[in-house]
Amino acid sequence: MKKMKRQTRDILVNRLVQLIFFLLAPGIYASAFNGAKYVLTQIGKVDVIDFTPFVAVLITVLIYTFIFGRFFCGYACSFGFLGDVVYDASSALQKKAFGKVYTIPAGLRSLLMKVKYVVLAAVLGLCFLGYYGKVSFLDPWEVFASFRALDFSLTGKTAGLLVLLAILIGMACVRRFFCLFLCPMGALFAMIPVMPFTMVQRQPARCAGKCHQCEKVCPTGYFTSQEGDDAPFLGRNTGAGECISCYRCAGVCPVSNAGPGRFNKLRGNEWYLVLGKAAILLAAVKLVAELLS
Numbered sequence: 001m002k003k004m005k006r007q008t009r010d011i012l013v014n015r016l017v018q019l020i021f022f023l024l025a026p027g028i029y030a031s032a033f034n035g036a037k038y039v040l041t042q043i044g045k046v047d048v049i050d051f052t053p054f055v056a057v058l059i060t061v062l063i064y065t066f067i068f069g070r071f072f073c074g075y076a077c078s079f080g081f082l083g084d085v086v087y088d089a090s091s092a093l094q095k096k097a098f099g100k101v102y103t104i105p106a107g108l109r110s111l112l113m114k115v116k117y118v119v120l121a122a123v124l125g126l127c128f129l130g131y132y133g134k135v136s137f138l139d140p141w142e143v144f145a146s147f148r149a150l151d152f153s154l155t156g157k158t159a160g161l162l163v164l165l166a167i168l169i170g171m172a173c174v175r176r177f178f179c180l181f182l183c184p185m186g187a188l189f190a191m192i193p194v195m196p197f198t199m200v201q202r203q204p205a206r207c208a209g210k211c212h213q214c215e216k217v218c219p220t221g222y223f224t225s226q227e228g229d230d231a232p233f234l235g236r237n238t239g240a241g242e243c244i245s246c247y248r249c250a251g252v253c254p255v256s257n258a259g260p261g262r263f264n265k266l267r268g269n270e271w272y273l274v275l276g277k278a279a280i281l282l283a284a285v286k287l288v289a290e291l292l293s
């Protein structure tokens with residue numbers, strides 16, 4: 001009962017923080033992505049890379065990810081929020097209609113997770129070669145961003161809208177579908193090393209028997225990929241960058257053995273720590289945008 005309450009509270013805090021970012025800073029994803037595209041375009045043109053607001057937001061989010069892990073993905077990205085909300089609704093409906101929720105086989109998930117690196121390479125390659133503008137009509141983010149800004153005109157957005165609808169169907173079937181399989185920024189973040197004191201870890205020797213609770217709730221299969229790994233620290237975990245810092249593992253672990261940093265009694269996903277990390281991210285992004293505008 002106590003565990004149930006803790007999980008519900010964790011999820012409520014997660015959704016609340018996501019909502020705050022959705023309302024106050026919905027464009028961080030787009031700004032960081034534009035920054036990455038701009039840098040590659042300039043390199044392709046052998047031209048000067050200016051320190052634009054987009055580049056500044058990109059650097060800020062990358063540094064933040066290095067220090068705090070992918071907290072941005074777990075709590076601050078509008079597209080991640082959209083994926084969570086769609087899957088929450090879909091899983092509730094599936095439970096009601098079929099009595100269970102469909103889950104993707106772990107092997108297939110792990111294979112499809114490599115696709116986002118191909119997407120990232122394709123986007124950056126097209127920018128480098130100067131051709132990204134020719135395929136930008138497929139960009140689902142532009143459509144999502146204009147809908148969020150209450151602009152529902154569809155002129156020139158048909159292809160992007162179809163891509164967005166396909167992604168929404170995927171989001172309804174697999175938790176964090178876009179993040180796991182398609183997001184180029186997710187692929188970039190996954191390559192950033194994370195400080196050991198904030199990286200999500202567990203020590204198998206301290207686990208409560210074979211409960212596997214953290215593996216069941218993790219949308220990324222992060223712990224499953226470390227089966228048998230007794231070395232939870234930086235550089236020795238497989239797929240460490242795939243963790244999106246949702247901290248659901250910390251909420252379900254009965255012996256507080258899973259979560260960001262295991263150096264003290266904190267689980268790392270306590271509401272005040274989550275709100276503190278959210279405040280730092282929001283302040284940092286707003287500050288750089290303000291200074292450079």
Ligand code: SF4
Pocket residue numbers: 029072073074077078079080081178179180183184185186187
């Ligand atoms: S993986 Fe991409 S879409 Fe998902 S939360 Fe991270 S940046 Fe956002």
Ligand code: SF4
Pocket residue numbers: 200214217218219220221222223242243244245246247248249250
């Ligand atoms: S459940 Fe834990 S390991 Fe899995 S993505 Fe969330 S924070 Fe990372």
